[in-house]
Amino acid sequence: MSRPVLSLFGSAAPPVQQFPDVVRRAQAAGFDVCVGLTPTSARWLKSEVSLLEDLTGHPVRSEYKQPTEVDVWPKADVIMFAPVTFNSMNHWALGLTNHFVIGVVAEGIGKRIPTVAMPCVNAAYVQHPQFVRSLETLRNAGVSVLYGPGGFEPNEPGTGRPEGYPWHLPLAAAVRIVESAPLGSDHGIAGADRWNPVRTNRGLVPGPSRLLGRFVWIRVDQGAGSGACSCKAEEGVDAERRGVTTTPQMRAPDPASPP
Numbered sequence: 001m002s003r004p005v006l007s008l009f010g011s012a013a014p015p016v017q018q019f020p021d022v023v024r025r026a027q028a029a030g031f032d033v034c035v036g037l038t039p040t041s042a043r044w045l046k047s048e049v050s051l052l053e054d055l056t057g058h059p060v061r062s063e064y065k066q067p068t069e070v071d072v073w074p075k076a077d078v079i080m081f082a083p084v085t086f087n088s089m090n091h092w093a094l095g096l097t098n099h100f101v102i103g104v105v106a107e108g109i110g111k112r113i114p115t116v117a118m119p120c121v122n123a124a125y126v127q128h129p130q131f132v133r134s135l136e137t138l139r140n141a142g143v144s145v146l147y148g149p150g151g152f153e154p155n156e157p158g159t160g161r162p163e164g165y166p167w168h169l170p171l172a173a174a175v176r177i178v179e180s181a182p183l184g185s186d187h188g189i190a191g192a193d194r195w196n197p198v199r200t201n202r203g204l205v206p207g208p209s210r211l212l213g214r215f216v217w218i219r220v221d222q223g224a225g226s227g228a229c230s231c232k233a234e235e236g237v238d239a240e241r242r243g244v245t246t247t248p249q250m251r252a253p254d255p256a257s258p259p
């Protein structure tokens, strides 16, 4: 059974160095993660690429494929682009797609792939007149840009952010997107069969949206004489109907909580 696919993209600002941890957090939230990097951030993460590939089970991509090559990633249900540099924000907004990840997010607008972006820019960059234009262009195009109050707030140049980069914000936004995706939509969860509980010879097992919820154990009868087995399902609106039992220690960590 497939999990919703998160394309996790990063450009060359310091928080990209935390990608191994971010991948683990996204996986703990239930995502199948594919990592894409700008060429500069790929150079920064050179020594981490094999770790990222081991963690995700997918190649890390920073270059366009050759015309004869096939796509190596599953189709994205949601894109999370963070950190987005000043440079990458402007390339994206202006449609300058010489880098692979910018090409994907630029096309993603037209393909209506739900996309969450969080810049990492200092207070000097944001005074450049293009920054606000890029922000507005991307938001008007439907990209959820987490910038300003409730999102990334710029620091003074060279000071860093003592509280760290707020990774929990784009992760929570990505979870909300897939949980609220309409059934049968082309992106964000392709069809009802991917979202509804699936009946197997082990009883009801959760569809992928269930992977994003808090886990509980449900009892599933296997038929006369077989007794009962347990499998994981979501605590949700139909939990009571399915006879869900839950204890607090069985719950997965809330993906929206800060580190």
Ligand SMILES: Cc1cc2nc3c(=O)[nH]c(=O)nc-3n(C[C@H](O)[C@H](O)[C@H](O)COP(=O)(O)O)c2cc1C
Pocket: 010, 011, 012, 013, 014, 038, 039, 040, 041, 084, 085, 086, 087, 088, 099, 120, 121, 122, 125
């Ligand atoms: C140590 C270091 C830190 C940087 N931090 C930032 C940053 O926080 N935000 C930003 O927009 N650019 C930052 N830059 C500049 C970008 O790395 C540079 O503009 C690069 O060309 C961005 O390329 P990309 O957008 O293709 O990844 C930093 C550069 C260095 C060397």
